[in-house]
Amino acid sequence: MTMTSDSPPSRLPWGSAERARTMPRTERAGGSEGRGDGRLAAVFLAPALLGFLVFLVWPTLRGVYLSFTRFNLLTPAEWVGLDNYVRMVHDPIFWDSLRVTVVYVVINIGVQTVAALAIAVLLQRLTQSAVLRGIVLTPYLMSNVVAGIVWLWILDTQLGIGNEIVAGLGFDRIPFLADETWAIPTIALINVWRHVGYTALLLFAGLQAIPNDMYEAAKVDGASEWRMFRRITLPLLRPVLAVVMIMTVIGSFQVFDTVAVTTGGGPANATNVLQFYIYGAAFGRFQFGYASAMSVALLVVLSAITVLQYRITRAGHSDLG
Structure with missing residues (x-):
């Protein structure tokens, strides 16, 4: 049978039209x-x-602009160029506030990271109880202001239950929040108590990504828990640990509310962290231009620290294949 000239040529293989319909x-x-x-x-x-855009990008750009002006809310902003930055470089209180903040960050991050890592490993290796995870997270559910007020009462030199215990043990009462030596470490440990559970759960989530077969193979080879921690847990947890440390360092540099509630920057500026000094310049003395300049400087410092941490810890690379 031959095809006539009136028949359309067949361009689709057999079954294609049916597949197109279905x-x-x-x-x-x-x-x-x-x-x-x-x-x-x-x-x-x-x-x-x-x-x-409205609550982050625009305020940031506005703050950068105000850092080059003299502005007190009552009169229009007056352009002064780099005057605020020159003043900041020659301001001894600014540098002292930065030093106090760095001391706080070192204590807070050092203790918090070690404690959170220990809690996370214990949660993974010893128990899977959701109740314990909830208990660990409980302090984080409390606001910083409430936590500060509670610890201010507990550590009160004369009436605090903490100092009552110290006195009951036969030691002299300790002015935890009223002494220049004790104030910053005390505030750092208060915030460790509040945030360590949340940090531990972040690390615990990272531990769940490590295959359990590795631990079982190491046990067969006779490895101890400490050896497995050093050779398996730490290397494979490194990317998560790096990101968590970046987040906690940024948050620690922004400490404000605990200081405002407990010490108010005292005694003798011993707890006058940078955020509290910026707040005092802006809303205490209405020097919004100078406060903006210090805020921009803090932004630059945090950006540099973040980039440095990211590169050193290789947070973007994982050892898990």
């Missing part, structure tokens, strides 16, 4: 369906993007 609508729609998903995603992202 193909799902989403596959036939192709790009139009993808464009629809993109528009829907844009609708859901729009509120978050708007909030990011």
Whole structure:
């Protein structure tokens, strides 16, 4: 049988027309369906993007501009160029506040990281109880202001239950928050108590990504818990630990509320951390231009520290294959 000239030529192999008729609508729609998903995603992202622009990007740009001005809220901002930064470089209180902040960060991050890592490993190796995880997280559910007030009462030199215990043990009462030597370490440990549970749970989540087969193989080879911690846990947890440390360092440099509630920057500026000094310059003396300059300096310091931490710890690379 021969094909006549009126018959249309067959360009599709056998069965292609049938497959085209039975193909799902989403596959036939192709790009139009993808464009629809993109528009829907844009609708859901729009509120978050708007909030990011209004409450983060714009205030940051506004603060950078004000750092080059003299501004007190009552009169228009007056452009002064680099005067605020020159004043900051020659301000001994600024450098002392930065030193106090660094001391606080070193104590807070050092103790918090070690304690959180120990808690996370214990949660993974010894128990899977959700109740214990909830107990560990409980202090983080309390606001910094409430935590500061509670510890201010506990550590009160005359009436605090903490000093009552110290006196009951036969020691002299310790002015934890009223002595220049004790104040910053005490505030650092108060914030360790509040944040260590949350940090531990972040590290615990990272530990869940480490295959249990590695620990079982190490046990077969006779490795101790300490050896497994050094040779398996620490190397494979490094990316998560690095990111957690970056987050905690940034948060520690921004300490304010605990200081404001417990010591108010005293005694003798011993706890006058940088954020508290910036707050006093802006809302105590209405020097918003100078306060903005110090805020920009803090932003630059935190950015440099973050980049340095990221590169040193290789936070973007994992040893898990």
